[in-house]
Amino acid sequence: MSISGKAMGLGLRALNRFAGLPWVDRFGLRKPAERVLFHGAKLGFRTAGALARRFRATQQLLAPVRPAPAQAPALFDLTPTEEQQMLREAALGFALERMRPAAQGADTAGAAPDDILAGIAELGIAQMAIPEALGGVGGERSAITNVLIAEALAQGDMGLAVAALAPVAVSTALVLWGDEHQQATYLPAFVGERAPAAALAVLEPRPLFDPLVLQTRARRSGTDYVLDGVKALVPRAQAAELFVVAAELEGQGPALFIVESSSAGLSVEPDPAMGLRAASTARLHLEGVRLPGNALLGQADAAIYRDCLRLGRVGWCALAVGTAQAALDYVIPYVNERVAFGEPISHRQSVAFAVADIAIELEGMRLATWRAASRAEQGLDFAREAALARRLCADKGMMIGSQAVQLLGGHGFVKEHPVERWYRDLRAAAVMEGVLLV
Amino acid sequence: MINLETPKKFRMLVEQAHRVAEEIFRPNSRRYDRAEHQYPKELDMLGALLDGMNASGSGEGAGAAGVRRSGDGDTGNRNGSNLATVLGTIELCWGDVGFLLTMPRQGLGNAAIASVATDEQLERFKGKWAAMAITEPHCGSDSAAIRTTARLDGDHYVLNGDKIFVTAGERADLIVVWATLDRNAGRAAIKSFVVEKGTPGLELVRLEHKLGIRASDTAQFALRDCRVPKENLLGDPEIRTDKGFAGVMQTFDNTRPLVAAMGVGLARACLEQTRQLLQQAGVDLDPDRPAYAQHAAAAELLRLEADFEAARLLTLQAAWMADNRKPNSLQASMAKAKAGRSCVEIALKCVELCGALGYAETELLEKWARDAKIIDIFEGTQQIQQLIVARRLLGKTSAELK
Numbered sequence: 156m157s158i159s160g161k162a163m164g165l166g167l168r169a170l171n172r173f174a175g176l177p178w179v180d181r182f183g184l185r186k187p188a189e190r191v192l193f194h195g196a197k198l199g200f201r202t203a204g205a206l207a208r209r210f211r212a213t214q215q216l217l218a219p220v221r222p223a224p225a226q227a228p229a230l231f232d233l234t235p236t237e238e239q240q241m242l243r244e245a246a247l248g249f250a251l252e253r254m255r256p257a258a259q260g261a262d263t264a265g266a267a268p269d270d271i272l273a274g275i276a277e278l279g280i281a282q283m284a285i286p287e288a289l290g291g292v293g294g295e296r297s298a299i300t301n302v303l304i305a306e307a308l309a310q311g312d313m314g315l316a317v318a319a320l321a322p323v324a325v326s327t328a329l330v331l332w333g334d335e336h337q338q339a340t341y342l343p344a345f346v347g348e349r350a351p352a353a354a355l356a357v358l359e360p361r362p363l364f365d366p367l368v369l370q371t372r373a374r375r376s377g378t379d380y381v382l383d384g385v386k387a388l389v390p391r392a393q394a395a396e397l398f399v400v401a402a403e404l405e406g407q408g409p410a411l412f413i414v415e416s417s418s419a420g421l422s423v424e425p426d427p428a429m430g431l432r433a434a435s436t437a438r439l440h441l442e443g444v445r446l447p448g449n450a451l452l453g454q455a456d457a458a459i460y461r462d463c464l465r466l467g468r469v470g471w472c473a474l475a476v477g478t479a480q481a482a483l484d485y486v487i488p489y490v491n492e493r494v495a496f497g498e499p500i501s502h503r504q505s506v507a508f509a510v511a512d513i514a515i516e517l518e519g520m521r522l523a524t525w526r527a528a529s530r531a532e533q534g535l536d537f538a539r540e541a542a543l544a545r546r547l548c549a550d551k552g553m554m555i556g557s558q559a560v561q562l563l564g565g566h567g568f569v570k571e572h573p574v575e576r577w578y579r580d581l582r583a584a585a586v587m588e589g590v591l592l593v
Numbered sequence: 594m595i596n597l598e599t600p601k602k603f604r605m606l607v608e609q610a611h612r613v614a615e616e617i618f619r620p621n622s623r624r625y626d627r628a629e630h631q632y633p634k635e636l637d638m639l640g641a642l643l644d645g646m647n648a649s650g651s652g653e654g655a656g657a658a659g660v661r662r663s664g665d666g667d668t669g670n671r672n673g674s675n676l677a678t679v680l681g682t683i684e685l686c687w688g689d690v691g692f693l694l695t696m697p698r699q700g701l702g703n704a705a706i707a708s709v710a711t712d713e714q715l716e717r718f719k720g721k722w723a724a725m726a727i728t729e730p731h732c733g734s735d736s737a738a739i740r741t742t743a744r745l746d747g748d749h750y751v752l753n754g755d756k757i758f759v760t761a762g763e764r765a766d767l768i769v770v771w772a773t774l775d776r777n778a779g780r781a782a783i784k785s786f787v788v789e790k791g792t793p794g795l796e797l798v799r800l801e802h803k804l805g806i807r808a809s810d811t812a813q814f815a816l817r818d819c820r821v822p823k824e825n826l827l828g829d830p831e832i833r834t835d836k837g838f839a840g841v842m843q844t845f846d847n848t849r850p851l852v853a854a855m856g857v858g859l860a861r862a863c864l865e866q867t868r869q870l871l872q873q874a875g876v877d878l879d880p881d882r883p884a885y886a887q888h889a890a891a892a893e894l895l896r897l898e899a900d901f902e903a904a905r906l907l908t909l910q911a912a913w914m915a916d917n918r919k920p921n922s923l924q925a926s927m928a929k930a931k932a933g934r935s936c937v938e939i940a941l942k943c944v945e946l947c948g949a950l951g952y953a954e955t956e957l958l959e960k961w962a963r964d965a966k967i968i969d970i971f972e973g974t975q976q977i978q979q980l981i982v983a984r985r986l987l988g989k990t991s992a993e994l995k
Contacts, residue, residue: 227598228594229600230670230671231596231598231599232594234594235594299595365883464881483986487986490987501983501989502994504994508980511982518910522903525595542895546898546899
């Protein structure tokens, strides 16, 4: 942590005066004040990126390895394959037994516990995203499988799910769009023992953000690229060793770049938000970050970039669906048990209809998300479907979060129940870009 | 394996239905909207065409009778007649909901017969056009409160009562009438009876003048000592309190996705037309750009399309479940609720977005907005669907959650 600069000096002087005041102890203010200062310090100061391992190609690939697209089935079908059902059940079990109880603590701490991240890693999500030839276990590419897993994990907690899934987005980006050199350099680490934290950073901190019009710039300098800009709400950026960063490549439009965390000019600043707190969101500052020519991912292909945005949005939809499902499952027993005016409040139409509408809109969100994902894995155009799913999950997901709090009344507003957290998390589905890839 | 695209085997059917909607429904839409109560004779030909489609190929037709659940032992994933019917209905209602409702031999009564009739009855009523008579002047949603009675007298049931809002009542050959065997025995005593047109005691009282779906006639009937053969009772003649309403209500699990499909088809018509008119006005929609970074009308269109997508997929889900013999009451009601409210909102908003073009009779948008409203009412109103969904989720009886 770079504890330098004028601001810090001023802050320390003020602190010194404050600490010396006699009433600080008398009114029991010392502990809270220390806490405020601690968080203030955390917020106010940027740190350099995590020290990255040396990513080095350990094998030579002649050509990039891509997963096979899924076979297009002949029939309309809403039944997951047996393998998908198994994975979903495993993820759901972990979500409800381990993630849910850990969620509030992680939310308060602003960090995901290591054992939870390790537990999710054991589900093998990272390995499945990577083809066998690169050390993973992935065969066919299945966006649906990824959606089902994200949905299940979000039933435990959205913030924790984001923390765990963020590195998978980076490895998936490399699998889908990396060249043979990029794949050989970075992917083996993701299937290894100590897989790196990593994040896909697209979002920038400004109103009406349009990911097709980026303010993060990449200019050419000889054979290198030089990046400048700020990325917002990047999960676990402080721990991440590798980033994929979206930047406007001069003369070519938005493009993706592989950025190692120890690059000079890269710094990370905590960016805690309304929700997703377990994901330790942070801003990523890029100031004259110099990258080698082979850091460009996907040849600045406009179609690849749009696919990246769509796959990310479908991922956020899946998380919204899971979180909304958690809310519905929580609200049903509550309104059945809560008594007012001599009977369960669920006997009132205003309450019962609110529950019905949550279920109806949730099912619509889920089906729209599944459709976008199934088109993606079949190699069909899914621009429209991803946009519709996104709109639904942004609007109806938030409606569900808000109604869930409303149905619990004051109890929904306090942290004794998880509903207020779901309310905060569900807003993310409308705001976030990137971060995930299904 | 999860796949939500239209199955290949139904693409031909969808295309045929779309052709019919485009070539026959649309060009006649305005004419029969104005000439209410005049029978659209263009449809006779179509009835024959649909019969032909039903008779051909795998037997998975586009008609109302497609809701019959077959009982073969196949356990794999099935895309059968329920899904085919819903897909066909969407296309036809993209053309005109009123025409669909007055397609010969495609009445909701046909769906009821297909759902609960014995094989013998099915054979006997084959090729007939059947309307559905449930609502009475004093009761609509509360269909258990019907007062029309059926009294067994020798080999006949004698029906007495009044029925309103009978879709295609004037044009149909048969009326499926809900009546009670015992007004004191509650829901379990309600049975459906097939009454043939021309049966003495069945009198057409009048035809309604309506907000929309004016191509489809809506009739009121009086039944005065109307005698029907006792073989015309559909399903089980015994009053079984344990099975309650199940027999007659089973029809709804199959017909609600159909009505939802009507809303979906209509909503798509509105959205396509609006998108086209907006395009001519210079408003394009880029699905990859955030809605709020685009024209407000484009953002609105995206929101409406999202609701449309949800309604459509819920509808396909309910039909797919019926094809696979999964209990689908919950999903059928979800689809009906979502499609009903969405198609009204979409149609009305499209009128607004298109301004004078949307509101005037030069385009069909204003007509679709009038047609839409009935979809949120018949086969169970929005509120009834919400009740059904809520009771299922909360595990409540109709006595607890009223």
